[in-house]
Amino acid sequence: MSSADRRRPWLLLAPALVTLVVLMILPIGIMTVFSFYQFETAGVEKEVFTTENWREFFTDGFYHMFLWKTARVAAITAILCALLGYPPAYFIAMTGYKHKWLLLLLLIVPFWISFTIRTFSWIHILGEQGVINVLLMKAGIISEPLRMLYTEGAVIMGMIHFLLPYMILNVYVSIEGIDRNLISAARTLGCTAGQAFYEVVLPLSLPGLMAGLLLCFVLAAGSYVTPEILGSTRDALFGNIIFDTIMGQLNWPLGSTLSLVLLVMLGVIAAIYSRYMGLSRVFKGLGA
Amino acid sequence: MKKACAMTAETAVQLRNVTLSYGEFVAVNNVSLSIGRGEFVTLLGPSGCGKTTILRSIAGLVQPTGGEIEVAGRRIDNIPIHKRNIGLVFQNYALFPHKSVFDNIAFGLKYRNVEKSVIAQKVKRALDMVRLPGVEKKLPSEMSGGQQQRIALARAIVIEPDVLLLDEPLSALDANLREEMRTELKTIQREVGITTIFVTHDQEEALAMSDRVVVMNKGVIEQQGSPEDVYRRPETRFVATFLGQSNLLPGRIASVGNGLATVSLDNGQQIEAAAPSAAKAGMAVTGVVRAQKVVVGKTGPIQGKIISVSYLGGTAAYFIDAAGIRLQSISTIEERIWREGEAVAISIAPADCQLLDETGHRLQ
Ligand SMILES: Nc1ncnc2c1ncn2[C@@H]1O[C@H](COP(=O)(O)OP(=O)(O)O)[C@@H](O)[C@H]1O
Ligand SMILES: [Mg+2]
Numbered sequence: 001m002s003s004a005d006r007r008r009p010w011l012l013l014a015p016a017l018v019t020l021v022v023l024m025i026l027p028i029g030i031m032t033v034f035s036f037y038q039f040e041t042a043g044v045e046k047e048v049f050t051t052e053n054w055r056e057f058f059t060d061g062f063y064h065m066f067l068w069k070t071a072r073v074a075a076i077t078a079i080l081c082a083l084l085g086y087p088p089a090y091f092i093a094m095t096g097y098k099h100k101w102l103l104l105l106l107l108i109v110p111f112w113i114s115f116t117i118r119t120f121s122w123i124h125i126l127g128e129q130g131v132i133n134v135l136l137m138k139a140g141i142i143s144e145p146l147r148m149l150y151t152e153g154a155v156i157m158g159m160i161h162f163l164l165p166y167m168i169l170n171v172y173v174s175i176e177g178i179d180r181n182l183i184s185a186a187r188t189l190g191c192t193a194g195q196a197f198y199e200v201v202l203p204l205s206l207p208g209l210m211a212g213l214l215l216c217f218v219l220a221a222g223s224y225v226t227p228e229i230l231g232s233t234r235d236a237l238f239g240n241i242i243f244d245t246i247m248g249q250l251n252w253p254l255g256s257t258l259s260l261v262l263l264v265m266l267g268v269i270a271a272i273y274s275r276y277m278g279l280s281r282v283f284k285g286l287g288a
Numbered sequence: 289m290k291k292a293c294a295m296t297a298e299t300a301v302q303l304r305n306v307t308l309s310y311g312e313f314v315a316v317n318n319v320s321l322s323i324g325r326g327e328f329v330t331l332l333g334p335s336g337c338g339k340t341t342i343l344r345s346i347a348g349l350v351q352p353t354g355g356e357i358e359v360a361g362r363r364i365d366n367i368p369i370h371k372r373n374i375g376l377v378f379q380n381y382a383l384f385p386h387k388s389v390f391d392n393i394a395f396g397l398k399y400r401n402v403e404k405s406v407i408a409q410k411v412k413r414a415l416d417m418v419r420l421p422g423v424e425k426k427l428p429s430e431m432s433g434g435q436q437q438r439i440a441l442a443r444a445i446v447i448e449p450d451v452l453l454l455d456e457p458l459s460a461l462d463a464n465l466r467e468e469m470r471t472e473l474k475t476i477q478r479e480v481g482i483t484t485i486f487v488t489h490d491q492e493e494a495l496a497m498s499d500r501v502v503v504m505n506k507g508v509i510e511q512q513g514s515p516e517d518v519y520r521r522p523e524t525r526f527v528a529t530f531l532g533q534s535n536l537l538p539g540r541i542a543s544v545g546n547g548l549a550t551v552s553l554d555n556g557q558q559i560e561a562a563a564p565s566a567a568k569a570g571m572a573v574t575g576v577v578r579a580q581k582v583v584v585g586k587t588g589p590i591q592g593k594i595i596s597v598s599y600l601g602g603t604a605a606y607f608i609d610a611a612g613i614r615l616q617s618i619s620t621i622e623e624r625i626w627r628e629g630e631a632v633a634i635s636i637a638p639a640d641c642q643l644l645d646e647t648g649h650r651l652q
Contacts, residue, residue: 185376
């Protein structure tokens with residue numbers, strides 16, 4: 001290999017590397033430095049080395065509780081996305097309909113409207129004066145408006161609303177990639193349509209499903225706009241705590257510490273998950 | 289068209305007027321076919337002629353728009369796929385990539401509620417049969433194309449299907465392996481005695497392996513018969529041109545007598561052909577002569593000039609211009625090879641020239 005040959009991969013990688021370093025590594029580095037600064041008063045920190053912020057996180061149960069709650073809500077959201085997203089993904093992949101692209105386009109249409117506006121729209125559906133309550137009261141089924149908005153359920157629903165397309169696309173791609181002859185083979189060997197699904201389509205689409213689960217989990221665990229708009233203060237996620245620490249209390253050192261905590265937690269979960277739910281694992285696990 | 293092959297004692301597969309259309313397009317057009325028990329029948333035809341569609345209708349993966357299909361004396365075109373007991377081997381093998389070789393082969397047995405210990409025995413026997421003992425634990429991706437092909441075959445045979453359907457099973461293999469698998473497949477088929485429908489567009493494969501060849505074109509059966517039969521006595525213009533290399537010589541019957549028909553070709557030259565009883569003077573016909581039957585020499589009734597020569601070892605292939613008609617000849621080299629531009633004389637034995645009528649069917 002000539003030296004020019006050896007340089008080429010690096011040249012091709014350079015734009016991505018530069019972007020990553022400037023937008024990811026550098027900010028994380030700065031945050032790490034900040035997490036060891038001392039908080040004086042709102043908006044003021046002193047550039048001396050202290051582990052005070054980290055001690056606060058590790059000793060205050062308040063943060064642990066919200067971290068756990070964040071993981072739980074994100075997991076519920078991801079699993080509900082999987083349950084709700086698999087059937088439409090399967091349908092789009094398997095349909096004999098000629099204009100499949102149209103169905104895929106429909107999936108992406110919601111992205112054309114601002115995410116915040118889409119989230120706000122739930123207020124008019126779930127609120128005390130929202131569509132559901134008004135209709136139920138008019139019909140005489142309830143006399144008091146139901147409390148649906150500003151609950152954990154509303155937060156989860158809002159997150160499903162924006163995460164579902166990611167799940168569907170992931171699962172769709174993996175089902176689309178399955179050789180249809182495999183299904184035919186299973187059928188001729190004695191499977192009903194349902195059994196062929198269980199033996200062939202489900203296991204072979206697991207990688208997509210698993211990737212979708214991880215993506216939805218990470219995006220849900222990192223979100224703060226949805227709980228801010230659709231949840232009460234009790235329904236805050238870790239992202240809201242960070243937001244509050246940085247923007248409300250103007251405590252940047254602790255805010256940096258908490259941000260790093262969330263980053264590390266999601267990173268570790270993603271790493272463990274990929275290690276144990278990797279492709280080969282999934283294949284072998286269901287091969288029995 | 290006359291039925292070229294008498295039915296064997298027991299019919300394993302019977303297609304009656306099977307038609308299948310995709311929208312306007314008729315992929316299989318009124319096909320009737322009966323296959324005897326243990327017979328090895330090949331559907332031969334160019335790509336797109338409906339071979340796969342016929343296999344898929346027998347397996348139940350597509351629903352014919354008309355006609356009936358019977359397998360092992362039972363009407364099956366109206367029962368679901370999984371109750372048909374048919375073994376299908378796909379062109380791309382279609383092994384389950386996430387299952388071991390054992391689980392692949394055991395798959396059909398599992399759904400037939402065969403006992404675990406019996407399954408293990410049968411899988412082992414199937415692997416011995418395809419000469420791949422001891423690979424139970426491997427994944428399909430860890431095996432070569434030829435090995436995957438054998439596993440696919442074992443998976444289809446182990447369920448003891450009423451009929452084995454093979455859709456161009458050898459076409460994905462490289463040339464050497466293909467010849468080897470051809471022999472092996474045939475040996476296995478004979479040993480097991482399983483009724484087999486084999487699909488290919490490769491005439492050599494069809495002629496080498498089959499008890500009976502069914503030549504198809506554009507969704508219809510053109511001719512069926514023993515390999516020798518379809519090769520030597522093509523019923524239609526399509527079969528004549530699709531199998532081997534033939535010369536088509538259009539002309540008109542000038543006279544008939546002494547069992548010979550004299551045909552005036554369009555360029556004014558005359559050839560003689562064995563006259564079928566339907567031959568009448570004045571009929572427009574096409575003479576069909578295999579390239580191997582066009583004899584090139586110093587003396588003969590037709591004069592021509594060599595346009596091109598390819599030396600093939602024991603034989604040579606010539607293109608000859610005979611007063612405006614282009615003839616192809618594949619001849620054994622007697623004294624010496626003829627050179628380009630040389631004047632030659634051509635003779636064709638009347639028995640080697642068959643006559644097709646205006647519709648492209650052999651004169652009876
Ligand atoms: N699902 C389908 N929809 C429309 N046309 C099809 C479909 N499947 C096959 N065909 C058409 O039917 C014809 C026969 O196909 P096939 O049976 O696969 O041919 P072969 O196996 O002889 O190559 C082809 O012209 C093909 O394009
Ligand atoms: Mg085909």
